[in-house]
Amino acid sequence: MSMPTQADKASKFSDLAQQPDSRGHFGPYGGRFVSETLSFALEELEKVYASLRDDPEFQADFDYDLKHYVGRPSPLYHADRWSRELGGAQIWLKREDLNHTGAHKVNNTIGQALLAKKAGKPRVIAETGAGQHGVATATVAARLGLKCDIYMGAEDVERQKLNVYRMRLLGANVIAVESGSRTLKDAMNEAMRDWVTNVDDTFYIIGTVAGPHPYPEMVRDFNAVVGREARRQSLEQIGRLPDALIACVGGGSNAMGLFYPFLQDEEVAMYGVEAGGKGLETGQHAAPLNAGQPGVLHGNRTYLMSDEGGQIIDTHSISAGLDYPGVGPEHAWLKDVGRVNYVTANDDKVLEAFRELTHVEGIMPALESAHALAYAKVLAPTMRTDEHLIVNLSGRGDKDILTVAKIDGIEF
Amino acid sequence: MNRIDQRFADLKAQSRKALIPYITAGDPAPAYTVGLLHALVESGADILELGIPFSDPMADGPVIQKACERALVHGTRLAHVLDMVDEFRQSDTQTPIVLMGYLNPIERMGFEAFAARCEQVGVDGVLVVDMPPEEADELTACLKPRGVHTIYLVAPTTSETRAATIGRHGAGYLYYVSLKGVTGAATLDVTAVEKQLNSLRRFSDLPLCVGFGIRDGQSAAAVAQVADGVIVGSALVSQIADNAEHIEAIAPALKAVLSDMRQAMDS
Ligand SMILES: Cc1ncc(COP(=O)(O)O)c(C=O)c1O
Numbered sequence A: 001m002s003m004p005t006q007a008d009k010a011s012k013f014s015d016l017a018q019q020p021d022s023r024g025h026f027g028p029y030g031g032r033f034v035s036e037t038l039s040f041a042l043e044e045l046e047k048v049y050a051s052l053r054d055d056p057e058f059q060a061d062f063d064y065d066l067k068h069y070v071g072r073p074s075p076l077y078h079a080d081r082w083s084r085e086l087g088g089a090q091i092w093l094k095r096e097d098l099n100h101t102g103a104h105k106v107n108n109t110i111g112q113a114l115l116a117k118k119a120g121k122p123r124v125i126a127e128t129g130a131g132q133h134g135v136a137t138a139t140v141a142a143r144l145g146l147k148c149d150i151y152m153g154a155e156d157v158e159r160q161k162l163n164v165y166r167m168r169l170l171g172a173n174v175i176a177v178e179s180g181s182r183t184l185k186d187a188m189n190e191a192m193r194d195w196v197t198n199v200d201d202t203f204y205i206i207g208t209v210a211g212p213h214p215y216p217e218m219v220r221d222f223n224a225v226v227g228r229e230a231r232r233q234s235l236e237q238i239g240r241l242p243d244a245l246i247a248c249v250g251g252g253s254n255a256m257g258l259f260y261p262f263l264q265d266e267e268v269a270m271y272g273v274e275a276g277g278k279g280l281e282t283g284q285h286a287a288p289l290n291a292g293q294p295g296v297l298h299g300n301r302t303y304l305m306s307d308e309g310g311q312i313i314d315t316h317s318i319s320a321g322l323d324y325p326g327v328g329p330e331h332a333w334l335k336d337v338g339r340v341n342y343v344t345a346n347d348d349k350v351l352e353a354f355r356e357l358t359h360v361e362g363i364m365p366a367l368e369s370a371h372a373l374a375y376a377k378v379l380a381p382t383m384r385t386d387e388h389l390i391v392n393l394s395g396r397g398d399k400d401i402l403t404v405a406k407i408d409g410i411e412f
Numbered sequence B: 001m002n003r004i005d006q007r008f009a010d011l012k013a014q015s016r017k018a019l020i021p022y023i024t025a026g027d028p029a030p031a032y033t034v035g036l037l038h039a040l041v042e043s044g045a046d047i048l049e050l051g052i053p054f055s056d057p058m059a060d061g062p063v064i065q066k067a068c069e070r071a072l073v074h075g076t077r078l079a080h081v082l083d084m085v086d087e088f089r090q091s092d093t094q095t096p097i098v099l100m101g102y103l104n105p106i107e108r109m110g111f112e113a114f115a116a117r118c119e120q121v122g123v124d125g126v127l128v129v130d131m132p133p134e135e136a137d138e139l140t141a142c143l144k145p146r147g148v149h150t151i152y153l154v155a156p157t158t159s160e161t162r163a164a165t166i167g168r169h170g171a172g173y174l175y176y177v178s179l180k181g182v183t184g185a186a187t188l189d190v191t192a193v194e195k196q197l198n199s200l201r202r203f204s205d206l207p208l209c210v211g212f213g214i215r216d217g218q219s220a221a222a223v224a225q226v227a228d229g230v231i232v233g234s235a236l237v238s239q240i241a242d243n244a245e246h247i248e249a250i251a252p253a254l255k256a257v258l259s260d261m262r263q264a265m266d267s
Helices: A006-013 A036-052 A056-070 A080-086 A105-118 A132-144 A154-159 A161-169 A184-198 A215-223 A225-237 A253-262 A329-336 A347-361 A367-382 A398-407 B003-013 B030-042 B062-073 B078-091 B103-109 B111-121 B137-146 B160-169 B190-200 B217-226 B234-242 B247-266
Strands: A029-033 A076-078 A090-095 A123-128 A147-153 A173-177 A202-204 A244-248 A269-277 A293-297 A299-304 A341-346 A388-393 B018-024 B048-051 B097-101 B125-128 B152-154 B174-177 B208-211 B229-232
Touching: A029 A329, A036 A105, A036 A184, A036 B152, A036 B160, A056 A105, A076 A225, A080 A090, A080 A347, A080 A367, A090 A225, A105 A123, A105 A132, A105 A202, A105 A215, A105 A253, A123 A132, A123 A184, A132 A147, A132 A161, A147 A154, A147 A184, A154 A161, A154 A173, A161 A173, A161 A398, A173 A184, A184 A202, A215 A225, A215 A253, A215 A329, A225 A253, A225 A388, A244 A253, A244 A367, A253 A269, A253 A329, A253 A388, A269 A329, A269 A347, A269 A367, A293 B103, A299 A329, A341 A347, A341 A367, A347 A367, A347 A398, A367 A388, A367 A398, B003 B018, B018 B030, B018 B062, B018 B208, B018 B234, B018 B247, B030 B048, B030 B078, B030 B247, B048 B062, B048 B078, B062 B234, B078 B097, B078 B103, B078 B111, B103 B111, B103 B125, B111 B137, B125 B137, B152 B160, B160 B190, B174 B190, B190 B208, B190 B217, B217 B229, B217 B247, B229 B234, B229 B247, B234 B247
Parallel strands: A090 A388, A123 A147, A123 A202, A147 A173, A244 A269, A244 A388, A269 A341, B018 B048, B018 B229, B048 B097, B097 B125, B152 B174, B174 B208, B208 B229
Antiparallel strands: A029 A299, A076 A090, A293 A299
8 A cells, every 4th residue: 555645645634533433444444353253243233223223212312321321521631740740831730630430431331231222132242351341331231230250361360359359249141361471462252252152132342442343433433422523622611623633552442432523623633552661672562553464363453463374473561451453454554654643552661650640639540541651751842831631541540550559679 | 077076067067966074284383284185085075175373363163273283383384285285195196175265375375476376386276264355366367377276255145236246256165154154153044045146146156065064974965955065164173172182182083073964965
């Protein structure tokens, strides 16, 4: 594929929001690369979603839950003190950490659980890495009275004990996955296997903008409430659109949610921050957009971390939520067309940002979100004080306290 | 003529059904694969399905997942799998070989390079589990001019519209997945399979082969009554797993399972 010229880029921005095509393609990415055994389930899901996405009653139910159950809209908070310390752009935090269950993940699980209910499926399943998506799924399942099984890599079950217990308290069954590298990607494989076997009564709630069509589009749509609010709040509180947006990118749902409603606003620069881990040069990271190449995994074509033989390789990140070898296909496309800049933040800088925001603003971010903050520390000082930067604070850091304590040499 | 088409033509002339064993290349270690393929032919295989190991075999059950893990530990990659076919062809120029696997290793090698090597070493068909016909144009455009068939799966849940699409795109044979779920799942219902196959025949003239859930002579014979071919995977691969510590016992174990099926199907 040839790279677009500068002139192409400008004209392309106007239809970026029109992606994907009817078969789920974002340029050469996305699609539906699944075994025939899954085609029926995906066709069925596509139909259900198509029939409900523009249905006023469904939208009203979704909006009602977001307002009264999740607590939306989430504030756009001016981190005045931190901005002054960094000595550049004004930093605004989109407070997804204040949502019920503590992250943006619940926006999507509310939407998909409503679909499950409408589709008459009594059981939901999900994959989870850090446990945030698992918790958000278990939460909505409890509320709607759905049976809930959560697949989690055995390695992550060990690393994220607190969230495992949280899910169990919520009535979910947590299944430790022992295959492959025993992490998030393997949990996703296992959830897919469950789904093909139990498709009659089961709805699979994928936790990010990855997977086969229509998941990337659907999860983006459910999370786009973040960007719609941020855009409106920006006009109200700043008096104009922001100059730049920053969000961390694991699978990419919080980033797509923030970016999507701004895609056609050419004056708004966008930065997606991948997990640099111990540094790209060490190979120990989770940055497929920065250091991977296109391939096919989990039902879509996208940038992946794989070896020369095409085998998926292990990733590393201080934050379990970014520890994934792929990335949503829409990000792959936005990278190629040059709409979004994809950068990385290494573990040490992430930890520094985590501590700094906690000290300076009294807000303890999730380690995932701290990747976005780490990049804000780089970008803000290069901007003028009358410029504005929105950082998606995708989640709160309570779940990470044990991880940080361990780094500090403290055991509870 | 493609070896697969030739083989089905021959079988038809003899009123026999195809027996199609599957093993994963490099399982339990790369050095044994070619020998095991010959052993399968000796015990009555008509077509061989050779699995390309993948780190994330989403459509496979635990038996074939473990086989992939055993193969990958030894560094088996797609390039080696193609070399194995090359070696096999030094002494067997007749038995059709189908490579079965997931798209990413093929995409990483490059569709052109893969197709060229397939032709060179004598691969007759390619079944990419996670590549439905809607996403297959690019790879098929490389395989078809080289006489290599693209083979597709059909599932019990496949709609008539899709069955028609698959029938149009497929070549060699159609691989009918007899049950919902992953490879290695429980037993199958032959009456239901027969009904499904009959409706499939409206969309395609290709031979219909049935896989998933065939584990012994009895189930193979029952399926052979209603299908053009019988595919057996997990039942063989679990023999490899059980004997992974006794390499010399693997070939006899595979032969025992397959000969039993052959006999039951032909009697
Ligand atoms: C707080 C938080 N942010 C970000 C992510 C990464 O996911 P995504 O890239 O889909 O937003 C996670 C995933 O667990 C998370 O918990």
